[in-house]
Amino acid sequence: QVQLVESGGGLVQAGGSLRLSCVASGRTFSRYAMGWFRQAPGKEREFVAAISASGSSTDYADSVKGRFAISRDNAKNTMYLQMNSLKPEDTAVYYCAQKGSTFLSGNYCRQVAYDYWGQGTQVTVSS
Numbered sequence: 001q002v003q004l005v006e007s008g009g010g011l012v013q014a015g016g017s018l019r020l021s022c023v024a025s026g027r028t029f030s031r032y033a034m035g036w037f038r039q040a041p042g043k044e045r046e047f048v049a050a051i052s053a054s055g056s057s058t059d060y061a062d063s064v065k066g067r068f069a070i071s072r073d074n075a076k077n078t079m080y081l082q083m084n085s086l087k088p089e090d091t092a093v094y095y096c097a098q099k100g101s102t103f104l105s106g107n108y109c110r111q112v113a114y115d116y117w118g119q120g121t122q123v124t125v126s127s
Contacts, residue, residue, distance in 0.1 A: 001023070001024050001026050002017050002024065002025070002026035002027050002098055002115065002116040003020065003059055003116075004022055004023070004024050004096045004097070004098060004117060004118035005023050005096075005118055005119075006020060006021065006022050006094060006095065006096045006118045006119070006120060006121040007020070007021050007022075007023075007121060008020040008021050008121060009093075009094060009121030009122045009123045010122075010123070010124070011098070011125075011126065012049070012086055012123075012125055012126070013086075013122045013125070013126050013127075014086060014087055014088055014125055014126065014127050015085060015086065016086050017082070017083060017085075017086065018083045018123060019080055019081065019082050019083070020029045020036070020080065020083065020096075020121060020123070021078055021079070021080055021082040021096055022034070022036075022078065022079040022080070022081075022096030022118060023076075023077060023078050024077045024078070024079070024096075024098060025077060025083070026116075027041075029074060029077040029098075030053055030054075030074035030120065031053055031102055032053055032098050032099055032100070032101070032102065033050060033051060033052050033053050033098075033099035033101060033102060033103060033104055033108060034050065034051050034070075034072060034079045034096070034097065034098055034099065035047065035048070035049065035050040035051070035096075035097045035098075035108060035109075035114060036048040036049045036050070036070060036079075036094060036095065036096060036097070037094070037095045037097060037111065038092035038093065038094045038095065038123075039087060039092055039095070039120075040089075040091060040092040040093075040094050041091075041092075043092075045095065045111060046061065047061050047109040047110070047111075048060070048061050048064055048068065048081070048094070049061065049064065049068055049072045049081060050070065050071040050099070050104055050108040050109065051071070051072055051079065051104075052101075052102065052104050053074075053102040053103070054074075054102075054105050055071065055072045057058075057103070057104045058070050059104060059108065059109070061109075062091075063089075066082075067083065067085045067086075068081060068082065068083050068084070069081070069082040069084075069085050070082075079096060081094065083123070086123075086125045087125060088125045088126065088127045089125075090123060090125050091123060091124050091125050092122075092123060092124050093120040093121065093123075094120060094121050094122075094123055095117055095118055095119075095120045096117070096118040097111075097114035097116065097117050097118070098114060098115055098116045098117075099113055099114050099115065100113070100114070100115040101113075114127050
């Protein structure tokens with residue numbers, strides 16, 4: 001049974017930065033790709049970023065490229081999302097997810113590819 005716990009959300013002004021963390025437990029963290037998704041009020045959950053098990057491969061939604069950076073520290077069983085130049089449209093609940101494979105396959109941007117999910121952390125960007 002995998003447990004994922006997000007933290008680091010909060011309120012920040014537009015242009016500011018936040019770093020989200022996701023701590024995993026329950027299975028060998030270093031063997032699995034991970035992802036971040038977000039859900040804004042009134043919208044469906046959407047892909048934000050993903051990272052392969054080793055951290056060697058990453059990908060981002062077009063809306064966050066150049067502003068967000070996903071990383072992981074397998075020794076700490078932790079994944080991060082560094083969010084810079086935040087915009088009000090980044091306001092959402094951000095969810096950590098663990099994929100059921102090692103590499104970033106063609107399904108890494110789809111919710112169905114992920115086996116486990118955290119409860120989310122709220123990010124609010126004010127204008």
